Amino acid sequence: MADPLSDVVRLLRPRAVLANPISGKGNWAVRYSEYGQPGFCIVLEGSCRLAVDGEAPIAIAAGDFVLLPTTPAFTLSSFVPAPPVFIDPKRVPGGDGERRHGEQQGPPDMRSLGGAFAFDTADAGLLVSLLPRVVHVRGSQRLMLLVQMVGEEYEQRQPGNEYMLSRLVEMLLIEAMRASSSGDAPPGLLRGLGDERLAPALKQLHARIEHAWSVHELARHAALSRSSFFERFSRIVGVAPMEYLLRWRMEIAKDLLRRGELNVAQVAERVGYGSSAAFSTAFSRQVGRPPSRYAQAAASLAKS
Structure with missing residues (x-):
């Protein structure tokens, strides 16, 4: 049986670029302008406040992973408001060392790794079509292990580092997709895979892409009538089956x-x-x- 999520990640072939450690202490804030490409934040230590334009602010803490498929403008800050430092991610290069905000001395209250994804495929819009504007994954022991490994790989720079980071990024992306397959996800493949009736049909379709599928045949895999399957698929996946x-x-x-x-x-x-x-x-x-x-x-x- 095919695994549609693995199919998508294999097509995208993600890798992390422009990654930088970011830390803050005391009262601080940093305001990033719109980037337009997929961005991420991995919280390594402590906690802080993330306010993405158009979305309710959220608290993020150690072990959390945040994915912004289109990276609109956002503010990262301490929980007490402070005048923000403004950064344009299109002009500030990554890989130039840790960025410290607020008090410069002493252990930070928050430390994270922030950056952007690049995809070896020419069409990263496939990711945007699958995910909500903000993906926040927390409370996952598996995710915390991945986050820890990403932090270690980024800091230690051992041989094979680039390959290891690319594989870890793939796993983080799959975890983000899994977390977004609930009813809160926008219409699309992820919502379909979270639906117990549609998931078998989608897996069959991905497994035999060359097959001359009909709506009637796919409906049988979903144990639904043709009309019920067509309506449910169109509503949850966002387009008609064919x-x-x-x-x-x-x-x-x-x-x-x-x-x-x-x-x-x-x-x-x-x-x-x-x-x-x-x-x-x-x-x-x-x-x-x-x-x-x-x-x-x-x-x-x-x-x-």
Whole structure:
């Protein structure tokens, strides 16, 4: 049986970039302008207040992991208000040592690792479509172990450090997705995987992407009537079943084309199309350019 979350993470191929230790003591505040790309905060010690624009402020503490899929403007601070220091993450580079806010001497009240994700795939919008604006994971022993390991890897810089960090980031991302599969998540794959009826159908679809699926056949895996399945899938996943299948096939096709190991006809067969012409028409309509041109552009980008 396929694991759709693993499918998504494999397509994104995440890695952490621009990471910096951040600490604060006393009364302090730092205001970050909008970044627009996926960002994260891992709390290593202590606690503080996080206020993301448009969302209710939250308290974050040691062992917590916060993911902001689009990283809007936000303020990180002590629990007593203080005049903020302003930082533009697009202009301030990462990797230049710890940033200390508030009192400069003595042990900090809070210490965290903050930074941004980069994805080796060309379309990180896939992550944004899956998650709410703020993902806050707390109280997980597994997560606390991962957070501790990320902190150690970042500080110790041992051989193999880059590979270890990329794998740990993948695991943190999966934990964030798991935590967001409840009814509070926006319509999408995560909500579908959290639904006991839809999850079996989604897993079957991901396991056999090349199969000529029908709504009726998927409904049988969900133990629902065709009409009930269609309504439930559309409401919880956010698109009709066949539209979801089309979108996922195109995500797989884009990944295969970027890799450059298969020609267009082979990619068409891999994602369930009986002819290159039918695949090219569907791909062009969904992506905005023919698969051959998409593959050429990806190859040029890889060489640059």
